[in-house]
Amino acid sequence: MNTLPVAIGLPYVPDWGQLRAFAPELWLIAAIVAVLLTPFFVKKPNAACGWVALVGLLAALVSVFVVGVDGTGEHFRGLMVADPVSVFWKGLLLMFVIGIVLMWFSTTAPTMHQGDGPEFFTLLLGATLGMSLMASTSNLLMLVIAVELASLPSYVLAGFRKTHLAGAEASLKYILFGAATSSIMVYGLSMLYGLYGTLQIDGPGGLAQQIATSGGSALLWMAIFSLIVGLGFKISAVPFHFWCPDVFEGASIEVSAFLSVASKGAGLVLLMRVMMSFASAQAYESTPLLNHLAVLLGVLGAITATVGNTAAFVQRNIKRLLAYSSIAHAGYMLCIVSLLVRGPAVKADLDLASTAAQVVLFYLAVYLFMNLGAFTVAGLIERETGTERIADYAGMGRRSPLMAFCLSACLFSLVGLPPFAGFVAKVNVFWALMQNGSWWWWLVGVIGVNTVLSLYYYVRVIKVMYLDDSSSAPIWPHPLGAGVAVVCAAILVFMLIAFGPINRLAGHYSHFYGVDQTTFTAEFSSSQPPP
Amino acid sequence: MISILAQQAAQSPSAWLPVVLLIIIGIGFAAGNLILSILVGPHRTGSVKETTYESGMMPIGDARRRFNVRFYIVAMIFLVFDVEIVFFYPWATLFPHELATHTPLGLQLLIEAIVFVGLLLVAYFYAWGKGVFRWD
Numbered sequence: 001m002n003t004l005p006v007a008i009g010l011p012y013v014p015d016w017g018q019l020r021a022f023a024p025e026l027w028l029i030a031a032i033v034a035v036l037l038t039p040f041f042v043k044k045p046n047a048a049c050g051w052v053a054l055v056g057l058l059a060a061l062v063s064v065f066v067v068g069v070d071g072t073g074e075h076f077r078g079l080m081v082a083d084p085v086s087v088f089w090k091g092l093l094l095m096f097v098i099g100i101v102l103m104w105f106s107t108t109a110p111t112m113h114q115g116d117g118p119e120f121f122t123l124l125l126g127a128t129l130g131m132s133l134m135a136s137t138s139n140l141l142m143l144v145i146a147v148e149l150a151s152l153p154s155y156v157l158a159g160f161r162k163t164h165l166a167g168a169e170a171s172l173k174y175i176l177f178g179a180a181t182s183s184i185m186v187y188g189l190s191m192l193y194g195l196y197g198t199l200q201i202d203g204p205g206g207l208a209q210q211i212a213t214s215g216g217s218a219l220l221w222m223a224i225f226s227l228i229v230g231l232g233f234k235i236s237a238v239p240f241h242f243w244c245p246d247v248f249e250g251a252s253i254e255v256s257a258f259l260s261v262a263s264k265g266a267g268l269v270l271l272m273r274v275m276m277s278f279a280s281a282q283a284y285e286s287t288p289l290l291n292h293l294a295v296l297l298g299v300l301g302a303i304t305a306t307v308g309n310t311a312a313f314v315q316r317n318i319k320r321l322l323a324y325s326s327i328a329h330a331g332y333m334l335c336i337v338s339l340l341v342r343g344p345a346v347k348a349d350l351d352l353a354s355t356a357a358q359v360v361l362f363y364l365a366v367y368l369f370m371n372l373g374a375f376t377v378a379g380l381i382e383r384e385t386g387t388e389r390i391a392d393y394a395g396m397g398r399r400s401p402l403m404a405f406c407l408s409a410c411l412f413s414l415v416g417l418p419p420f421a422g423f424v425a426k427v428n429v430f431w432a433l434m435q436n437g438s439w440w441w442w443l444v445g446v447i448g449v450n451t452v453l454s455l456y457y458y459v460r461v462i463k464v465m466y467l468d469d470s471s472s473a474p475i476w477p478h479p480l481g482a483g484v485a486v487v488c489a490a491i492l493v494f495m496l497i498a499f500g501p502i503n504r505l506a507g508h509y510s511h512f513y514g515v516d517q518t519t520f521t522a523e524f525s526s527s528q529p530p531p
Numbered sequence: 532m533i534s535i536l537a538q539q540a541a542q543s544p545s546a547w548l549p550v551v552l553l554i555i556i557g558i559g560f561a562a563g564n565l566i567l568s569i570l571v572g573p574h575r576t577g578s579v580k581e582t583t584y585e586s587g588m589m590p591i592g593d594a595r596r597r598f599n600v601r602f603y604i605v606a607m608i609f610l611v612f613d614v615e616i617v618f619f620y621p622w623a624t625l626f627p628h629e630l631a632t633h634t635p636l637g638l639q640l641l642i643e644a645i646v647f648v649g650l651l652l653v654a655y656f657y658a659w660g661k662g663v664f665r666w667d
């Protein structure tokens with residue numbers, strides 16, 4: 001009876017203490033179960049499921065704050081990693097999804113078929129769970145599971161408006177594209193496993209270290225390209241961005257908003273973790289592998305930003321416009337990720353890798369509120385007028401001054417204009433790129449030109465709202481959604497005023513576990529609260 | 532991307548041997564099976580040979596038709612139990628051993644299994660509540 005366990009070695013049973021670091025995920029799972037059980041107790045379950053999901057998300061958010069960075073370290077034999085970056089991302093993600101649920105109440109809730117609520121929120125929370133797992137793993141197997149857990153519910157969510165033909169088309173395009181890219185990614189990861197015989201990316205004997213000692217090979221590059229294909233799909237980097245506008249147009253608006261931030265953010269955090277592992281294992285030296293990786297990511301970012309911005313020019317639909325705008329912003333962030341693999345070697349007094357991570361985290365935080373606000377306003381206007389065309393926004397400054405103001409604030413912030421936090425986020429990007437110098441000046445130029453380009457199409461929306469007039473009747477948006485939009489606009493102003501502390505907070509949380517960052521031990525061995 | 536690959540190829544052409552081998556094996560396996568079956572396989576044709584199933588039932592109509600959505604749902608419900616069994620195999624091999632050696636871990640394993648089954652039962656009950664098993 002006891003021979004088999006002996007034969008397969010000592011069983012590994014993780015103790016429950018390790019689960020503490022993943023309390024947010026456990027709350028999400030509990031919320032999914034609660035949402036599924038809700039229709040047994042409530043006659044009309046849609047709104048009830050929304051509230052249950054909201055409570056679960058709030059509990060998860062509170063647990064992020066309670067646990068904090070206490071659980072920093074490897075868990076479950078390296079399958080999962082908890083560290084400041086993952087904590088920061090989970091906090092952002094949960095705040096964002098709470099916003100999405102509130103947005104659902106004020107936009108889609110009345111028109112959703114009664115009884116679809118449990119499924120919608122199960123999928124939404126399931127995708128959220130996958131996206132938070134994506135941020136806390138450096139194991140190839142767990143990476144695939146997390147990416148799929150984030151992707152599969154997203155495919156269904158994209159086509160959730162069952163009576164809309166565009167929704168079905170969006171869902172089909174999304175799933176076909178996703179299946180192709182993730183199969184390429186899994187194939188590449190299997191090559192990595194075949195080459196190095198380990199699933200662990202960082203740590204002693206992990207992939208990153210073996211690559212550092214053995215140097216690059218052609219097969220390694222094939223594997224890295226495949227990984228970038230898979231993550232590029234989540235980030236919607238340019239050759240893999242085709243799903244983005246169609247899905248945003250076909251899906252209902254809160255799903256578009258959800259995918260625009262959560263999917264890209266999770267992909268970026270995962271990409272940052274992998275790149276940091278590679279760079280740290282090679283001690284941030286200027287090796288050919290790292291240099292090529294930096295060029296690859298930088299060029300990918302520059303192309304993504306340029307294509308996103310130029311394609312946005314001709315858009316007549318607000319959701320498509322925001323889709324291309326989100327592609328452009330993903331491009332800016334990819335440019336910064338290219339700095340990660342340059343590390344602190346360039347300037348002795350500046351830990352460039354940590355700085356780049358900090359810049360991306362701050363950018364994500366700002367980007368979250370800009371997009372949430374813009375999508376909320378678009379959703380509210382769509383609900384009242386039934387149109388997504390930008391031309392139909394004529395006279396919005398008179399018809400609904402509050403909505404027009406909030407949308408303008410978010411759009412100005414997306415351009416990167418001063419009274420809003422988008423400005424400091426973009427200044428941060430420029431500053432980090434300039435610190436590194438050399439060919440990164442090209443990226444500075446590309447992003448500069450892109451910012452000017454983007455000014456045109458964002459301001460065109462504002463021009464239609466304020467300068468074009470129409471005889472259409474005033475509209476009165478749903479108060480809850482209006483509240484979300486106003487809060488987003490207010491936070492954007494607040495983040496500019498409180499730039500210093502918030503940027504320091506992002507810097508404080510910009511550390512990856514198992515990665516040799518110079519400031520890691522200094523700041524986190526004492527685990528003091530941020531100043 | 533292309534330039535990096537080209538540079539790699541220029542630096543060490545032999546490093547590409549595995550990639551070339553992989554491509555050859557991949558194409559060779561697919562093409563080889565087809566060619567082999569054409570070459571080796573017997574070529575007897577006839578009206579019975581050309582039916583979809585040589586033995587068994589006669590096919591009724593085309594396979595490209597709509598199936599009742601219930602079949603898919605039953606298949607999904609099957610997955611609920613299928614996954615359960617996949618998880619239970621390693622669990623069942625470890626559990627008696629743990630129970631025999633140190634009890635606290637055994638109790639922990641038992642609770643974990645109950646939680647796992649509970650989660651799957653939620654999915655099952657949800658499907659039941661949705662009326663998946665009503666066939667009329």
